[in-house]
Amino acid sequence: MAFLNACELKKNGVSKKMNIQVNLEEIDNNLTGFIRGEIDAHTAPVLREKLEAYQNQDGLKAVLDLSDVDYMDSTGLGVFVAFYKSVNAKGGHVKLKGLSSRLKRLFDITGLGEIMDIESAGKGGN
């Protein structure tokens, strides 16, 4: 299943491209996700809505690949924290993989790297 979201936002008369691509696929309670683009205040609601569809399943095992995420701010972190909390409460597990050094730093500084299962790009391999 592929979802593409690219819309033009008009702000202050300047056209800004908002781009995020979220691919989610679930088989037998295993959710595999691939996220591409920028996760900020404009695009985070798109990601949140997609993830919310799965977060209340019992014992969900989710693996989300962020290797093509160029930028993420605290709003993006908020989406992953909310998803992590819901899935954990239902006895499931969330893993984030392919984190760039910039994203890895964000998770480390915020302490989320300690409680969430994260993996940097280049580690683990296939």
Added chain:
Amino acid sequence: MVQKIENQYKEILNQYMQRQSEQNLYVGQNFSRQLISENISPEEVISVHKAAMQEIYGELPEFVWHSFDFLIEMMINYGLALQERQSLLQRQEELRVEMDLAANVQETLLKTPMPALAGLDIGLLSIPARKMNGDYIYFISDSEGHAGIAVADVIGKGLPAALCMSMVKFGMDSLNNSPADPKEVLGVINRVVEKSIDDSMFVSMFYGKYDSNDSTLTYGSAGHEPAILYRAKSNSFEELYAKGLLLGVSPAASYEQHTVQLEKDDLVIMMTDGVTEGRTDEGFIEREVIFELIDQKKDEPAQRIVQFVYDELERMQNAELRDDFTLVIYKKV
């Protein structure tokens, strides 16, 4: 009034029918602006047009008059849309006034007296990206030479962030303990925040306790951008990193704290990610850029350094701040 408009319209139309010049059209354009400002609806304009045609030409085939009646009917919903737009503009204005009031309330609510401590020069600047500020600075001090500072950043911007911020303020107020250790302060505020916010909200916070008796700074962090220590002696920058989870994520979170001894002309630079997450057309503004800016002004008073860093970063981003910006500098003098 209506009579006057009808006469003016008839005159302008008549001129146009005779010459059809650009000048006549221009007069018409200006007149239509006047009609809009006087709230004349589109269907009324067509009625005026029809009446003017009758006066100028008298007899015209019946179908011409019928067509105007039909056009009037077609325009009625456009008139309603126009009215709706006007009432939206009015409501927008009401909201703007309300936001201004709320921003004033926030400013009063979050006011914090800057401590005056021997041997410490403090500079600070906090600029919201929108009306309401999601960044927050809180000072607490006593007469024994202790001063605490909290620099906090709520996820998101605007009104929701501002409401969440009041919670941090009341938490700090009720703690009311200036010699308190950072790990203790962060633990208490974490439990206050955790109880009251939803799953996708959180707050990051740096807490530093300065003791002017021995010039030490003890600090802890709840998922906040690390503060930076500039050492005058070695002319070098280092991060003041302390492990700790964002506030509001887990009630069980515990916090580290570390202590550094400040020497003359050392700087402690505390900030929110609005300072470090700046972006220009070429990409991100790296931390080294901020170090360089501070290096240029390190011999000046703390407030001058803070203002210079803000001015330069704002200039690099074409005066467009994406996030709330807060920068505090402690200078040991």
